[in-house]
Amino acid sequence: MRFRAFVISSMLLFVMTVLAVWVDFDREWKKYQSDFNKIEFDKTKSELENLKKSMDADADYKKLEASYKSSEDQVNSPEALVKQKDLDQKMAKLKFDVYKAERDAKFTKSTIGSLDYQISRNISNNDATASINDQKMILQAKLDEQNKAVDVVRASFDKAQKEAKDDIKQYTDLKSKFEDKNAKVELLNKKLDVIAKRPIDIQQIIIPELNNTVDRCMTCHMAANTDGFEDKKYPKVFQTHPNRELFLVKHNVKDFGCVVCHQGQGLSTKSKSAHGWVEFWEKPMFKGKQVEASCIKCHKTTDNIPAxxxxxxxxxxxxxxxxxxxxxxxxxxAVKNGPPLLQASSKLNATWMVNWVENPRHYLPRSKMPTFPLGKEEATAITAYVLSSSDPNYGIKKGVVPDPSLVGNGQRVFKAKGCNSCHAIKGVGANVGPDLGRVGSKANPTWMYNWIKNPQSYHPGTIMPNLGLTDEETLSVVSWLQTFKWDNMPQSQVDIHNVELATKGKAIMKNYNCASCHNVVGLEGAxxxxxxxxxxxxxxxxxxxxxxxxxxxxxxxxxxxxxxxxxxxxxxxxxxxxxxxxxxxxxxxxxxxxxxxxxxxxxxxxxxxxxxxxxxxxxxxxxxxxxxxx
Amino acid sequence: MYSFKNFLDILTTPDNVPILLLIAMIVAYTWISFHKAFDNDKRLAQGRPVWEGEPHNQEKVHTWPHLLNIEFIVSIIAMAGLTLWSTFLNAPLEDPANNSVTPNPSKAPWYFLGLQEMLVYFDPWIAGVVLPGIIVVGLIAIPYIDTNPKGNGYYSWRDRRFAIGVFLFGWFLWMALIIEGTILRGPGWNFFMPGEYWDVHKQVALVNINFSELLNIDPKTFWLARELPAIIILGLYFTITPFLVAKFNKKFYEDLGLVRYGVTIMLLLLLVGLPVKMILRLTINLKYILVTPWFNI
Structure with a gap:
């Protein structure tokens, strides 16, 4: 019983140990590497096959190969080989002669060197140097003679070698030509060999300058810095980095690494955590083009870089x-890009304004003004403040009343003067100025008349041009535009004379910084x-x-x-x-x-x-x- | 706010795995010992010898190999378990360290969470120094104050009701504090029900007041005068109770003798005092009973 328990528990421990070793060994990145090696091997192999096929189809290459083969056979024929053997022996003898002559000269030269040392030593010791000098002179003469002898034997060796070379010149020429043609094939063969023997290893870049960054991204993204994997048919993880020339060569990847731009956890070798998509990693990888945020880290301006x-x-x-x-x-x-509200009370309908402030998109779906988190009550207060504080007496002409008989004319003028190239009517037309499809509920006719006559007198920064309309044309346009009402406009009561309400509105406007975009009486933007x-x-x-x-x-x-x-x-x-x-x-x-x-x-x-x-x-x-x- | 997932997240945090094992082991070992104890009680009631006293259990064997090989097997199983554990549960890392941000909640290692939980109810000096000291001293004193020869070498509940009861009370109290500190205390050391989302913004109405303030005594009064009622109550708790216990349970007093009885009853009162104070805090928001310039109780 106890023995059985021992056996079972030992086996359990063994299994657990094996499991632990296996879990430690079986890493995600290893699979990526072997997958990539397989892909690259297949790719290189098919390249090699294609190359061979095209070379086989090449007639010149075939001819060259044939003549090379025949001359090779000639060189390797029995008679030629016997001749070659004799030649080799002769050359070996000559080479040995050269060696002997050179060796003799070397001895003499080193003896002269030792005499030189003795001479300089004797000079520093104030001893006699004459006898040694004599010896040196004799040796020098001997060395000259020996050198001459070397030259003679070398010349005969060189001559013999040249003769031997000339003998098989045709063959060597053919050989080098053939090898040149075959160089690519050889290279690919070598590459295949390298890929087959490539170890499964962590690949990393260590950059001491960048706070000792260690990036291991290329452990899986093995082809990031290799040309030839741009094609989308390869799995995304093995594709070449887009615009590699710019991002990995100009910004040398050995100096920059990956994480400094992409963010993520460079040290990790697990897909999820390496990209930083784990809890507590503070800099997850940028998605897609968002990585351009990193350009600004080094480039102070992005004006002339492709960001x-x-x-x-x-x-x-x-x-x-x-x-x-x-x-x-x-x-x-920033500049104040909203219209000024200094004379808003001469322009706006109070009910319209409440709706606008509450959410501009109710009136104008493509409004430039953002939607503030305001309720109806706050919007009412703001309206009360703006309308009670602003100047109601804008414009030269007072008391404009739309003339129903001019409505048709107004429509014609609106078109003729090109108003619709900026303003849309109920969604039809350009989107430079606001859509005027419901403007009758917004602005009163007097203001509209004066505005069309001279927009800059109300809003000096407006892009609306002064079109120089005559009084009648202006009145026609106003009459026509005033027919466009906001049906079902949510109604509300605004008592603009309620001082308490207006004061509240002012506080709200200050809180929401309205004066940053609009000129408002009594408020400054910040x-x-x-x-x-x-x-x-x-x-x-x-x-x-x-x-x-x-x-x-x-x-x-x-x-x-x-x-x-x-x-x-x-x-x-x-x-x-x-x-x-x-x-x-x-x-x-x-x-x-x-x-x-x-x-x-x-x-x-x-x-x-x-x-x-x-x-x-x-x-x-x-x-x-x-x-x-x- | 409540979800089973929240509960599961907290239970399966690698930190808290020992607590799960702890809960299972408390239940298992309590059950085993009580199972054996009740069996022996039955045997004693029928006049038979206890299980450990049966002739076939009286035989003596050598430590080697009979005990050691069991221990060896157990150690192998433990190693296999630890290997599995360390293979599949990673170290629980949190945010990168930031010397201007304190983690919330800041928790001690699980075996200190009982102490940390006590700090909620007591002055640090009491919860951190005095009570742990008394616990250690009390455990050392057990052989000297518990001289009951019954139960030596066998499990029994009937013969050692007081000793086992008091021990289990203290033991469960301590484990409950650890479990509460681990599973039910979240950000801000607030109490969270199982499955409740650990919201760092949780706000709880906790205004704690001292005992003297409960009696409407001005906190500015001289402390001795202010704390007089508290001193009287604590004094009565530690003097009258022993007399009452001795009077109503004379046999208990006589068995132990004066000195042993005194030490036992004091330790017992301290042990009971801990949950009493906790309950007072939870029910009437009592901060401290006694506030002196040096320490608070």
């Missing part, structure tokens, strides 16, 4: 006026939101994830990447705890990814990288010289 995705993100950030609230070091402060310089390096504990630390339902994970991406896409996602101020820009996934790429370039890492890694633009002289050379 389109990054640049698009930058454009998006500028176009969305992110800099109105967020500071980015080195980027100019870049008082979190600074984005160094955002991509910000400590993860400093992000307010709300309750969404690990919330797969919201698609939010506890990583810097996830935070920034989701904050750009739908800022309200973290609002469990503190109500965020950031409005929603309704970016598409693509746009979000671009903006994210730009923000992830905000590493502030310049100082950590050694100087040699920082891109230094060429001076004018240097580039001129380069052009001259070409």
């Amino acid at each position: 389109d995705y990054f640049n698009k993100g930058k454009e998006l950030v500028t176009a969305s006026n992110c800099l109105a609230c967020h500071k980015i070091e080195g980027q100019p402060a 870049q008082n939101c979190p600074e984005l310089t160094g955002e991509a390096e910000k400590d993860i504990h400093k992000f307010d994830f709300g309750y969404a630390h690990r919330d797969p339902l919201r698609g939010v994970y506890h990583t810097r990447e996830s935070y920034i991406y989701n904050k750009i896409r739908s800022p309200g996602v973290y609002d469990d705890f503190v109500k965020g101020k950031m409005p929603r820009f309704w970016f598409t996934d693509e746009q979000t990814s671009q903006a994210y790429t730009y923000i992830m370039g905000m590493t502030g890492k310049y100082d950590d990288l050694p100087y040699k890694y920082i891109y230094k633009p060429k001076t004018v002289e240097e580039s001129n010289e380069e052009i001259k050379k070409k």
Whole structure:
């Protein structure tokens, strides 16, 4: 019984030990390497076969091969071989003669050397040197003679060798020609041999300058730095790095490695953890083109490098006026790109404005203004403040009343003057200015009249041109546009004379930094939101994830990447705890990814990288010289 | 907020595997010993010898090979288990170390979690120094205060009800503290029900007040005057209870004698005092009973 227990437990221990060894031995990357070796072997083999086939089809090659073979046979014929043997013996004798003569000369030369030493020693000891000098002179004469003798025997050896060579010149010429033609085949054969004998080994790059980075990516991505695997038919893991010349040769992979751009866990040899998609790894690999975020680490500007995705993100950030609230070091402060609200009360319908502030997209689906996290009450307060504080007396002409009889004319003028090349009507037309399909519920006719007459008098920065319409044309257009009403506009009551409401509205506007984009009476804009310089390096504990630390339902994970991406896409996602101020820009996934790429370039890492890694633009002289050379 | 997955995540954290083994082993060993003890009790009641006293169990054998080869086999099995464990459970790594961020929750190794749990209810000096010291001293003192010859060499519940009962009370208390500290204490050392999501933002209304404040005594009063009721209550707890126990259970007192009885009852009162204080904290938010300038109880 006890013996049986012993046997079973020992076997158990043995199995466990074997299991442990096997688990340690059976690594993912080994499979990748053997797979790749097989692929590369097959590829090389087929290349070799193709080459052989094409050479077989080549008539010249066939002819050369035949003449080479026949001359080889000639050289190897019995008579020729006997002759060759005699010649070899003769040559060996001559060679030995040369050796003997050279050996004698060497002895004499070394004796002279030792005499030289004695002479210099005697000079330093103030001893006599005359007798040794005499000896040296004699030996010198002997050496000259011996050297002459060497020359003589060497000349006869050279002559004999030349004769022997000339004898088989035809054959050697043919041979070298044939070998030249066959060099590629030989090379491929050698390559096959190398691949077959290649050991399964960890491949790594160690870069002491970059904080002793160790990147083992090429343990699996074996063809990343090899031409010939660009084709999509190869598995993705074995494909050549896109634009290898630029990314792995110009940026020498031995100096840069992989992780410095792609991020991830270079030391790991397991697929999932190497790409950094494991818990607690703070820098997961960038997906696809998002890797362009890394360019900015060394290139201070991406203007003349192919980082389109990054640049698009930058454009998006500028176009969305992110800099109105967020500071980015080195980027100019934003301009106020929204229309001024200093005279808004002469323009806007209060009910319309409440709806607009609540969500601009209700009125204008392609609005440039983002949607702020505001409720109806807050929107009402803001409307009350803006309409009560602004100047209601805009414009030279007062009291414009739309004339129903001019509606038809207005439509004609609108077309004739090309208004529709910027403004759409109910979705039909260009998208430069706002869609005017419901403008009758927004702006009052007097304002509209004065605006069309001279847009810059209301908004000096507007891109709308002054088209020089006559009074009648203007009135016609106004009359026509005023017929477009917002059906089913949600109704609301705004008491703009309620001082308390207006004061509340002012506070809300200050909180949401409205004055960063609009000119507002009594408010100043400020870049008082979190600074984005160094955002991509910000400590993860400093992000307010709300309750969404690990919330797969919201698609939010506890990583810097996830935070920034989701904050750009739908800022309200973290609002469990503190109500965020950031409005929603309704970016598409693509746009979000671009903006994210730009923000992830905000590493502030310049100082950590050694100087040699920082891109230094060429001076004018240097580039001129380069052009001259070409 | 509640899900079985949350519970499973916590149970299967490589840190917490020893706790799972611990729970299984507590149950198994308690069951085995009680099974044997009840069997022997039955035998004693019927007037038969205990199982260990049966003639065929009286035979004496040599340590080698009879004991050592069992131990050898057990050690082989243990090694096989450890090999399996270390092969498939990786070390539980967390975020990269950051000297400006303290991990939340900050947990001691599992065998210290009982102590850490006690720190919730007691002054660090009491929970960290005095009580562990008394536990060690009390364990050392057991052979001197428990001179009951019954139960030597055999399992029995009937003959050693007091000793086994008190030991199991202390043992289960300690294990419960460790298990609570491991499985039920999350971020901020807050209490989380099994399966509840360990939310770092969880807020719990915990305003704890001292005993003197319960009696509406101004905290600014001189401490001796302020703590007089607490001193009286603690004094009564440690003086009157022994007398009452001795009076109502004279046999217990007489069996032990004055000194042994005194030491035993003091250790017992301290042992009972621990959960009493915990219950007072959980029910009436009592912070400390006695607050002195040097230590608090």
